[in-house]
Amino acid sequence: MKKYISIVLILIGLSGYAQIPNGYYDAAQGLSGYQLKTALKSIISNGHQDHGYDALYTAYQTTDVDNYYEHNGTVLDMYSERPNGADAYEYTHNSNHCGTYHQEGDCFNREHIMPQSVFHRARPMRTDAHFVVPTDGYVNNRRSSYAFGEVSSPSWTSSNGSKLGSNTTSGYNGTVFEPIDEFKGDIARMLFYFATRYENQVAGWNHAMLNGTSDQVYETWFLDILLQWCANDPVSQREIDRNNAVYNYQHNRNPFIDHPEWVNLIWNPTPDTQAPTTPSNLVASNITANSVNLSWNASSDNVGVIGYDIYMNGSLKGTSTSTNYNATGLTPSTSYSCYVVARDAAANVSAHSNTINITTLAGVSYILNENFNDCNSVGNNFTAYNEASNKDWTCSNQYGYNNTGCMQMNGYQEDVSSKDWLITTNPIHFDQYTNEKLSVYFKYKYGSTPLELLYSSNYNGSGNPANATWHSVPNITINAPSGSTEGTQTITNANISSINGTAYLAFKYYSNGDPTRWTVDNFSISGDNSSNINDPIKTAIKIYPNPGHFGFINIKFNTNIKIFKIQLYTLAGQKLMNFQKIQSGQRIKLKGLSKGIYMLHLSTNKAIVIKKIIVE
Secondary structure: OOOOOOOOHHHHOOOOOOOOOOOOOHHHOOOOHHHHHHHHHHHHHOOOOOOOOOOHHHHHHHHOEOOOOOOOOOEOOOOOOOOOOOOOOOOOOOOOEOOOOOOOOOOEEEEEOOOOOOOOOOOOHHHOOOOEEEEEHHHHHHHOOOEEOOEOOOOEEOOOOOEEEEEOOOOOOOEEEEOOHHHHHHHHHHHHHHHHHOOOOHHHOOOOOEOOOOOOOEOHHHHHHHHHHHHHOOOOHHHHHHHHHHHHHHOOOOHHHHOOHHHHHHHOOOOOOOOOOOOEEEEEEOOOOOOEEEEEEOOOOOOOEEEEEEEEOOEEEEEEOOOEEEEOOOOOOOEEEEEEEEEEOOOOEOOOOOOEEEEOOOOOEEEEEEOOOOOOOOOOOEEEEEEEOOOOEEEEOOOOHHHOOEEEEEOOOOOOOOEEEEEEOOOEEHHHEEEEEEEEEEEEEOOOOOEEEEEEOOOOOOOOHHHOOOEEOOOOOOOOOOOOOOEEEEEEEEEOOOOOOEEEEEEEEEOOOOOOEEEEEEEEEEEEEOOHHHHHHHHHEEEEOOOEOOOEEEEEEOOOOOEEEEEEEEOOOOEEEEEEEEOOOEEEEOOOOOOEEEEEEEEEOOOEEEEEEEEO
16 A cells, blocks of 8 residues: 555654644543543534535645645545556546536545435535545445445446445445545544544434444444554555645544544554564565665464564664565665564554665766756756847746746747757766766647757857757657647656766757747756776865764865865755855855755866765
8 A cells, every 4th residue: 555654653643743733632631432532522523614515625625635646736536546556537626526427537526425315414514524525426426325345246346446345244244335445544534533523413323334322333343344444554644634634624633643543542442462473584675776675474463463664773764564665765885784573553563573684785876966946046057048039948937847947948929040058057077977867857838849958078168059069968859849739758767878078968949930838857867986086086075074963064175176066965866955166174054954864966177076974
């Protein structure tokens, strides 16, 4: 399952999230069982605002946005989302509302996780965003008012794998609807919210899921399913964000997202004190400069293992609900000691597995890395040159990747055929690296003006670039625009290692009378340090204190070295700071850096030097 929060947070009850108001749950402290549920009912009823049924579509624009899977801001629908692949269809907020539908993908509407027929469409139940969610209208209709459950032989399956069929767990054999594993915990916690928020009314309602009481609320067969779903599918970042967004909308919270341990404290109070067995046979594979894949044999438990905690060098690295974990963000050429522990829903922890030691490979360095989010600032990696026309490459805050900052050439209504260049501000020393790879993102619309990516070994960095000799960058083919159709293209790790020596790279836009709007974003060149040629230069450049925690570093170097630019990057390649015209002995302020490892890229008159700094 693709989940976004460490299971270990269950131990601390998630109480530290910033948007839980101070003192919100004070009245529930020290309680357990149905007394706790009643206290929570009072807490989450107080302040609850009913904004009406139509307003739910407005709420969904903040509560149910896909920033977790496709990351494209579409409607996040639990009945159509495919966590591990492309969705069969997607919906845009403020459109595609049902109406009529004949198949999946026609439109979306509002799904009551507890069917609204149960409470006769009464408010505020009907309008409560904590359990009324956006879903595909056709799948919503197929779910109908059936209970949720487990299905082994479905009579119908949706495009994302949700199933309709006979329940296969003990105690009930009627028709049920089973969502995919990714959202079972989400739905269970919505139903526990429902049982708590409407505690004083639910005993009078009738449904296969309900047992007619105001304390247990759910039939035992169904309660067993909900508890298992909560254990197997822990709280995700998506749920946390949704809970905060619903609170901002209607001013009450789902306590079982803030404190998932309360589910068992209310409905399963018998303590489980038996720890899982020890995970075994931990092994490592696919070791790279920044990652390693770890796998192990599963643990067993008297109730059930809900996940594994992965430790590297004595600190928690991450968690997994499977027996596999891909550890990323590691430091190149670094040794790590690794082990795994198993955890159950009662927070019992196993002994740790066998310990293995791994060493990451030597790192790939970013020779140039520019996302153009700060392309108006001094020290940009690219310089625009206007050879002809009144147009130019400009910094834009739209049309980049995910509508972020970018460089744009728009020849619309040009006075004469545009001739415009976008050139690397500094030369690239290809002889200092091997295995050079280039990545870049394009977006284009209108016209048919092509864009070229070129390099020159005799351009001197100033003057008209047309006077220099330029060659096509190898293994790069840029799409041809066609009329008003908008297109995008992503080139990832194209091999440009056949470029030798020192060269400038440039985007060349020569309009053919049919101008195109071109966008360039996420430009990077990476490479492996090719030899020891940088070693004398690296040795001659001193950075101190390192490690440090004083908010600054000092840089000292020999008089035969000139440093004309320093850039600070995260290990993931995100540029954080630019510094220009550095003098030996100069103190550089590093504002707002959290603890961690960072990379300094120093552009000198002899080579590009990369140094690691550690902030403690």
